[in-house]
Amino acid sequence: MSEMQKLVKVFIMGEAYEVPEGSTIIMAMEYAGFQMKRGVGCREGFCGACATVYREKGDYKLKGGLACQTVVSDGMMLAQIPFVPAEKPVYDISELTPDVDTIKILFPTVFRCVACNTCTKACPQEIKVMDYVQALKRGDIAKAADLSFDCIRCGLCALRCPAEIVQYNAATLAQRLYGRYLNKKSPELDERIDEIEEGKYENDLEELIKMPREEITRRYYSREIKLK
Numbered sequence: 001m002s003e004m005q006k007l008v009k010v011f012i013m014g015e016a017y018e019v020p021e022g023s024t025i026i027m028a029m030e031y032a033g034f035q036m037k038r039g040v041g042c043r044e045g046f047c048g049a050c051a052t053v054y055r056e057k058g059d060y061k062l063k064g065g066l067a068c069q070t071v072v073s074d075g076m077m078l079a080q081i082p083f084v085p086a087e088k089p090v091y092d093i094s095e096l097t098p099d100v101d102t103i104k105i106l107f108p109t110v111f112r113c114v115a116c117n118t119c120t121k122a123c124p125q126e127i128k129v130m131d132y133v134q135a136l137k138r139g140d141i142a143k144a145a146d147l148s149f150d151c152i153r154c155g156l157c158a159l160r161c162p163a164e165i166v167q168y169n170a171a172t173l174a175q176r177l178y179g180r181y182l183n184k185k186s187p188e189l190d191e192r193i194d195e196i197e198e199g200k201y202e203n204d205l206e207e208l209i210k211m212p213r214e215e216i217t218r219r220y221y222s223r224e225i226k227l228k
């Protein structure tokens, strides 16, 4: 840390710590001496492992966010939640039908939605969570799968839902049903799977495994993205 770096005071489990201004919650907790073993993953905002709750100075509201993306502010109060407990039914996708009856059987809580929109406001991915829940209630599996596509399963929507719906697990079901029954067959995908099975990419994979992280990062960010 540079000598000039400004510090802010945060409270972790009620105890005061001074941490560098601009730190994320994870960085602040580690700076304060906490060893993060659970509730932390990619640190890039993609894996959804570090959902956390906090309060800001002078604000009574309990807020939620990803600890790797949320920057601390002076007077912030932090606590760690280990994970969001979630209703997760077991099913065999090959025995299901892509319709509202499947949702009724596996996620009956979805029909308790009171359309309060709290889940949408809680989502760090800016997903229209309430809208995909409504699509599930209508049995519009394709719409639910599409609206929830960017979900990272952080659990923050479920954490705030007054109807105790586990939106992201219901979204996972919609995406599986869509992939299995509704999505148009892709000849390109079949072709690529054949190529993989024939070992066409073995050498490329070996090269990637041995590559230094910096080079992987450089290639990742300079890659060409083909849009549909």
Ligand code: SF4
Binding pocket: 122, 123, 124, 125, 126, 127, 129, 150, 151, 152, 153, 154, 155, 156, 157, 158, 167, 168
């Ligand atoms: S839909 Fe829910 S679980 Fe998915 S990213 Fe948004 S808040 Fe997280």
Ligand code: SF4
Binding pocket: 112, 113, 114, 115, 116, 117, 118, 119, 120, 129, 130, 133, 160, 161, 162, 163, 164, 165, 167
């Ligand atoms: S928070 Fe729960 S009850 Fe409110 S809109 Fe979202 S799913 Fe429905």
